[in-house]
Amino acid sequence: MAVLTEAELIEIRRQLHQIPELALQETETHAYLLSVIKQMKQDYLKIREVAELPTALLVLVKGSKAKRTIGYRADIDALPVDEATGLPYASKHPGVMHACGHDIHMTVALGVLSYFSEHQPSDNLLFFFQPAEESESGGMKAYQLGLFTGEWHVDEFYGLHDNPSLPAGAIGCRNGTLFAGTTEVNIDIKGQGGHAAFPQLSKDAVVAAAALIMQVQTIISRSIDPIQSGVITLGKISAGHIRNVIADSARIEGTIRGLTQSMIEEIDQRLREICRGIEISFGVKVKLELNQGGYWPVENDPDLTRNFINYMKQAAGVNYVETEPAMTGEDFGYLLAQIPGTMFWLGIEDDAPLHSASLTPKESAINSGIKAIVGFLEYRMTED
Template sequence: MAILSEDELIQIRRHLHEIPELALHEQETHDYLLEIIKGFKQDYLTIEVPKELPTAILVLIKGRNPQRTIGYRTDIDALRVEEKTNLPYSSKHPGVMHACGHDIHMTVALGLLNYFSEKQPQDNLLFFFQPAEESESGGKQAYEKGVLQGKFKPDEFYGLHDNPELPAGAIGCRMGTLFAGTTEVNIDLWGKGGHAAFPQNANDTVVAAASLIMQIQTIISRSIDPIQSGVITLGKIEAGTIRNVIAGHARIEGTIRGLTQKMILHIDHRLKDVCEGIARSYNMKVKLDLNQGGYWPVENNPKLTKNFISYMKNNPKVNFIETAPKMTGEDFGFLLAKFPGTMFWLGVGDPGAQLHSATLKPDEKSVQRGIDAIKGFLINRMEN
């Protein structure tokens, strides 16, 4: 197979868009990707499907004079969203959609892989088609199961995320944190139920939960540096069954966001303190569960990111935009805590939509422009 044309890449993207699948169930996507990859020139390629993570694909391209192994990761899963784009290539899987643009991510990765399968790179290149980014912490699973070891261990790692707010094909990046880390928060309070007319004989978890929620709001406003960033959102509360019965149990669910792992751990610690205080104050059991999984902050490596930004800024063919950090989460952050690397944005020019939106329509011109920019960077990186 020769180097794929832009039209061929768009057709691949549209087929991927039609077959979205949820985390760890990306079998049809996996099989289609593997079929495409096996159609590339195989002279320098080693393809492996890890038994520990069977919908993942690893492709190692042997360099002609390798000094390092440069990793490139793309996520392959989709979201539980009912598509409302009315596109002729809309999702064929009811209730599931590539509403976060992973079909664009995969197509760009395939374009890069295709190019370097034809034009042998100087360094080794590792392409990691990763399942379960949206949930189940696929990056963390891959690392902990030893998928990224031995010849498949990258010396440095790169990955992109599409951005509908940026013009199609633009590259966005920044020093420091690109995406926040996230932690799921679940709090259960157990008191004693009773009749509404006899509160002295009960222990009201609704009152305790209300106090807890108000105290939690002070963690951000009074326990962290105002020039740093952290968020606690409590999005769900459940308690009681009827208006005239005091609730003996309440449950609060929410999320923490922070731009550094140190910040998230600090918020975690303060949240534990507040919950312990409420338990003592209201004489009830309060159970706090914190689940971060692999969704660590995406903290870009200073040296590699400086080099990446310098190349993109100085390339007249690239529309480079320095971006602010976002409070959205991405499990590539866990991998960047284990391997030095950089994550960046690829603009897809759909400013009226948001990521995870049922109406997201990326501009397909972004695919070839993204491939050209990243290809140029990788070639430059291998020469320096």
């Protein structure tokens, strides 16, 4: 197989779009990716599958005079969304869709890999087709399994996320934080139920929950630097059984978003303190669960990102856009906390937002993205 053409890439994207799979279930996707990669010239390639993370796929491209290994990550899972695009190549898996555009991510990565399978790079390149980005922290699992050690060591990591609000093929980036980190919040309050007419004999979980919710609103407004950004949203509460019985328990569920890991940890600590205070004030028990997993803030490495941006600004044919931080989450942040690197946007120009049942990326973005990334990687390999 020669370097994949634009028509072939579009067909690959459409094939991938029809077989979306949820986190850690990407068996058909894994098999399809492997079949495409095995058709490429194998002279410089080494393929690795991982028993402990069976839907992951790593491909090492051996450099001619390697002084570093540059990693490139593409996530492969989909979302539990019923597709509503009406496209002839719509999802064949009911209730599952590539509504976050990971089919685009995979196709761009295959295009870049195809190029370097025919044009041996000077540095090593490691392509990581990562399962479980949308949930289950696939990036963290891979790192903790030691996948990026020894021969598979990565010196710096790059990856993209598609963006429907940017023009098709545009490259967007910023130094500092690109995506926020996220933490799931679960709070269980255990009180003592009783008759509505005798509140003095009970410990009202509803009143305790109401007080807790209101106090949580002060964390961002009074404990976080106003120049920075953080979010706590408590989106679900359940308590009680009937109007004339004081509730013995309540459950609150929500999410924390922060632009740095230190900010998230500060918010976590304030939330713990408030929960302890509610226990004392209302005589109830409060169990707090904070589940961050691998969804750390995507904090781009200053030097590598400055270099990436400078290249994209001057590269012929690249439409570069400086972007603002987004409060969406991405588990590439965990990898960037361990290995320096850069995440960037690829514009796909669509009226529908990410995670929408009607997301329809402009496929012209695929080839533009591949050209920009290949150009940058070749440029990066000329540097010391």
